[in-house]
Amino acid sequence: MVVGVTVGFVFAAERRQLILEMVRANGAVSLRELARVVQTSEVTVRRDVRALEAEGLLDRRHGGAVLPGGFTRESGFPQKSHLATAEKTAIADLAASFVEEGEAVVVGAGTTTQELARRLARVPGLTVVTNSLLVAQALAHANRVEVVMTGGTLRGSNYALVGSGAEQSLQGLRVSRAFLSGSGLTAERGLSTSNMLSASVDRALVQAAAEVVVLADHTKLGTDTMFQTVPTDVITRLVTDEPPAHDDRAATELQALADQGVHISVAGPGAGSGSSAGTVHGDAVGPARRRDVPPLPGQRRNLPLGHGQSPGPGQGGPPGAQLRSAVSLGEQPSARVADLAPRRR
Numbered sequence: 442m443v444v445g446v447t448v449g450f451v452f453a454a455e456r457r458q459l460i461l462e463m464v465r466a467n468g469a470v471s472l473r474e475l476a477r478v479v480q481t482s483e484v485t486v487r488r489d490v491r492a493l494e495a496e497g498l499l500d501r502r503h504g505g506a507v508l509p510g511g512f513t514r515e516s517g518f519p520q521k522s523h524l525a526t527a528e529k530t531a532i533a534d535l536a537a538s539f540v541e542e543g544e545a546v547v548v549g550a551g552t553t554t555q556e557l558a559r560r561l562a563r564v565p566g567l568t569v570v571t572n573s574l575l576v577a578q579a580l581a582h583a584n585r586v587e588v589v590m591t592g593g594t595l596r597g598s599n600y601a602l603v604g605s606g607a608e609q610s611l612q613g614l615r616v617s618r619a620f621l622s623g624s625g626l627t628a629e630r631g632l633s634t635s636n637m638l639s640a641s642v643d644r645a646l647v648q649a650a651a652e653v654v655v656l657a658d659h660t661k662l663g664t665d666t667m668f669q670t671v672p673t674d675v676i677t678r679l680v681t682d683e684p685p686a687h688d689d690r691a692a693t694e695l696q697a698l699a700d701q702g703v704h705i706s707v708a709g710p711g712a713g714s715g716s717s718a719g720t721v722h723g724d725a726v727g728p729a730r731r732r733d734v735p736p737l738p739g740q741r742r743n744l745p746l747g748h749g750q751s752p753g754p755g756q757g758g759p760p761g762a763q764l765r766s767a768v769s770l771g772e773q774p775s776a777r778v779a780d781l782a783p784r785r786r
Contacts, residue, residue: 456481457489464499464506471505502660528658528682531708533557536620536656536680542566544617547646548576550601550639551622553656555579562586570616570649572607572642574600596638603638608645619650621671625664626657628697631673633666640668652677659684662691678704 456479463470463478476486490506493499499506504526533556540546543566548554550573558576561567562583571577572591580588593607621643623632632655634640647653653676662681679698684691699705 469507535708549621553622572602614649624666632671643670659691662694
């Protein structure tokens, strides 16, 4: 019995060391990939990740593990593409429903915006300006979609064009919306990223757009990284997924963003119906659901209605219509609706 316990303990220690080395090498790794490499189940890997997190050696994220601390280095594209894939699909479905035929938009670099681009390929008459090779590739064979690439220097880790060439090519440009993602999103600093060159180009993309739509799954809510991309008061809309019931940090951040006037659209279970957004059930994408939390009355935004969007206060909705909480579940009004009142003086 003692020998069996000893062997089991040594195996677990070696397995956790390998997990730690993978996370340190890649910045972020999905549970599925970890399980494949160490040849065990995702349940066992999840238990190992919890143990390593308790020692302060890494941080858990939904569907994976990352380097500890908020100000971490940026993960490469292969690693990020395996994190929260179902959530990104649902977010992209919902974001695409706001784009009208014949619009001109800018789409930044990222795994979530790449998913969005695949859906925008079906919007006729669209013009897409982007600094992302992956976004351009997704739209390359789209019928009646024009793709305009920025100039710049190729950044291989995320297949994006950056630098002064990219920024200068955006001068004088004006489009209806910018769709951006990043490494983290907080109510205090807004959207941020770990790379200075990427942040600078994203700011230039924002300057070209009348509205700014941020695409961020719940794992990025409450995460702060080095370089601010879009301040909170510039963000028009956040498209995200339903945070898990135990994720208090994401729920708190959604509330704070709503308090500051960000229009929040949630794709996921209990998000209501009537859009083309996917809703996540485990690893599957199920029937379309969406819940919108419009900007609070009297605040800075008058967001025009997009395709599939329900009217909110000040946008043709019924007088006295109540806001729906971004952190509540189900179709019944949440007891936390009153919490969406502004907390500022």
